[in-house]
Amino acid sequence: MKSYDAVVAGSGAGGAAVAGRLAAGGMKVLLLERGGPARASRSAVSAVRRHYARGGLGAAFGDGLLPVPTGFGVGGTTAINSGTCLRTPADLVAGWERDVPGFSAAEFSSRLDEAWTALKVKQAPTETLSGSSRLVLAGFRRLGVLAEPLHRAEDGCTGEARCCFVCPSGAKMTSDKAFLDPLPSGTRPELWTRAELVGAASGRATVRRGREVETVAAGVTVLSCGALETPNLVRALRLGPEWRRAGDGLTLHPAAKLFGLFPQAVLPARGVPQGVGAVHPADHRIRLEGVATPPELTALTLPLEGARLKAWMAARARLATFGLMVKDEARGSVRAPFGRAWPLVRYAPTPGDLERLARGMRLAADALFAAGAERVLLPLNRRRNEARDAIESSALLSGGVTARELQGMAFHPLGTCGLGRVVGADLRLCPGVYVCDGSVVPESLGVNPQITIYAFALSLAARLLGGKG
Numbered sequence: 307m308k309s310y311d312a313v314v315a316g317s318g319a320g321g322a323a324v325a326g327r328l329a330a331g332g333m334k335v336l337l338l339e340r341g342g343p344a345r346a347s348r349s350a351v352s353a354v355r356r357h358y359a360r361g362g363l364g365a366a367f368g369d370g371l372l373p374v375p376t377g378f379g380v381g382g383t384t385a386i387n388s389g390t391c392l393r394t395p396a397d398l399v400a401g402w403e404r405d406v407p408g409f410s411a412a413e414f415s416s417r418l419d420e421a422w423t424a425l426k427v428k429q430a431p432t433e434t435l436s437g438s439s440r441l442v443l444a445g446f447r448r449l450g451v452l453a454e455p456l457h458r459a460e461d462g463c464t465g466e467a468r469c470c471f472v473c474p475s476g477a478k479m480t481s482d483k484a485f486l487d488p489l490p491s492g493t494r495p496e497l498w499t500r501a502e503l504v505g506a507a508s509g510r511a512t513v514r515r516g517r518e519v520e521t522v523a524a525g526v527t528v529l530s531c532g533a534l535e536t537p538n539l540v541r542a543l544r545l546g547p548e549w550r551r552a553g554d555g556l557t558l559h560p561a562a563k564l565f566g567l568f569p570q571a572v573l574p575a576r577g578v579p580q581g582v583g584a585v586h587p588a589d590h591r592i593r594l595e596g597v598a599t600p601p602e603l604t605a606l607t608l609p610l611e612g613a614r615l616k617a618w619m620a621a622r623a624r625l626a627t628f629g630l631m632v633k634d635e636a637r638g639s640v641r642a643p644f645g646r647a648w649p650l651v652r653y654a655p656t657p658g659d660l661e662r663l664a665r666g667m668r669l670a671a672d673a674l675f676a677a678g679a680e681r682v683l684l685p686l687n688r689r690r691n692e693a694r695d696a697i698e699s700s701a702l703l704s705g706g707v708t709a710r711e712l713q714g715m716a717f718h719p720l721g722t723c724g725l726g727r728v729v730g731a732d733l734r735l736c737p738g739v740y741v742c743d744g745s746v747v748p749e750s751l752g753v754n755p756q757i758t759i760y761a762f763a764l765s766l767a768a769r770l771l772g773g774k775g
């Protein structure tokens with residue numbers, strides 16, 4: 307039987323960071339990744355097929371349908387994310403210290419700094435911003451709303467606008483680039499791709515590769531399969547005293563984006579897509595951030611059909627887009643009634659979440675109009691979803707929005723093995739088995755989560771190395 311000091315399942319933000327740090331600390335580490343190596347491709351459609359779990363068809367079901375994309379392959383979701391980095395809000399970290407015995411806010415804060423450095427985080431230079439982001443930045447400033455270029459994990463980004471489809475230049479700092487590539491060869495974790503963890507118990511881990519199933523000796527096993535996958539493993543394997551609670555407490559940051567039609571060309575396919583961010587001045591739970599849709603996926607994301615869809619598509623070079631997400635009150639769940647390959651995600655935004663989504667849309671529409679948009683398309687599947695000015699968009703949103711009509715998405719599944727519920731401060735499920743990915747984040751953050759997940763991972767690695775890491 308092969309033997310490792312540590313087996314880590316999943317090479318995303320949580321897994322690659324733990325595996326890399328344990329290997330750097332002298333441990334013999336096996337890193338398992340269910341998908342294959344990340345490869346950039348010219349077509350966003352083939353990138354979605356290859357690097358999005360379930361071909362990009364993952365979704366949450368509740369009062370409506372909310373697509374929830376996650377990554378599949380080396381780098382996990384970091385291979386297809388936008389690279390934005392925001393620190394965990396200090397009040398949340400303070401609350402975790404208060405509520406979870408053994409959790410140290412000061413230690414977590416130092417791990418956030420460590421992740422920030424490893425990811426080479428820097429503020430997006432104005433010259434690399436997409437046309438869309440530059441326009442909306444000007445719009446926010448005209449409204450007197452504080453908006454700024456975002457901090458991003460990148461090293462040499464030239465704004466190729468493909469962050470979410472595997473960065474073609476390799477400039478985006480993904481989890482493997484930040485935590486595996488810098489290690490001298492010979493000290494890196496052994497990486498098995500297309501290899502799935504299917505069993506974990508004290509002292510051993512079971513891996514399936516194709517038709518072969520192999521058990522290896524593992525000093526520790528870390529589940530870092532993501533917030534939609536890890537809880538179903540925990541439940542299936544009955545890991546830890548709280549395994550029955552795994553899969554509950556799901557938060558998603560429901561999100562949506564608006565299109566603005568401008569008189570001039572916006573060139574949406576160039577520049578950093580998620581380059582600019584703002585917080586709603588009246589409600590910090592609403593965040594607004596740039597987004598971009600590659601030309602080949604635009605038709606899919608417009609809440610239109612027939613002649614109107616044709617007209618907006620014909621004008622696609624003049625479209626700007628801007629998005630928003632909310633720190634959600636809703637709590638969903640994930641289970642595996644159809645097998646672990648197709649998790650069933652249940653989630654319905656609360657009336658408060660929907661009210662905040664509507665308020666965020668109103669501000670995003672105002673910013674697009676202030677930037678010179680002639681028309682704005684709201685992310686709502688209703689006949690009247692197009693406004694010619696801010697008064698009209700405000701009127702269209704005055705009755706609120708429903709989950710059924712929302713053309714939204716959610717990019718941040720978190721919380722399904724929450725700290726203080728399924729695991730304690732040490733992230734241990736049972737002797738020798740730990741969990742470390744978005745599932746441990748105990749509540750909706752209200753900010754993009756990767757830095758928070760990395761900080762949990764660095765903290766766990768240091769603990770497993772006995773404070774040496």
Ligand SMILES: Cc1cc2nc3c(=O)[nH]c(=O)nc-3n(C[C@H](O)[C@H](O)[C@H](O)COP(=O)(O)OP(=O)(O)OC[C@H]3O[C@@H](n4cnc5c(N)ncnc54)[C@H](O)[C@@H]3O)c2cc1C
Binds near residue numbers: 341391580
């Ligand atoms: C389009 C998009 C854009 C985003 N943009 C940002 C952003 O700009 N900033 C930000 O902070 N966050 C962003 N996020 C979210 C962020 O990237 C994720 O929250 C984060 O990567 C999650 O890390 P994780 O470790 O929980 O899981 P993941 O990164 O999803 O990694 C889990 C890995 O485990 C693998 N796996 C699953 N099951 C098994 C198994 N049984 N055995 C072995 N391997 C397995 C999966 O294939 C996957 O590679 C974005 C997300 C999306 C979808």
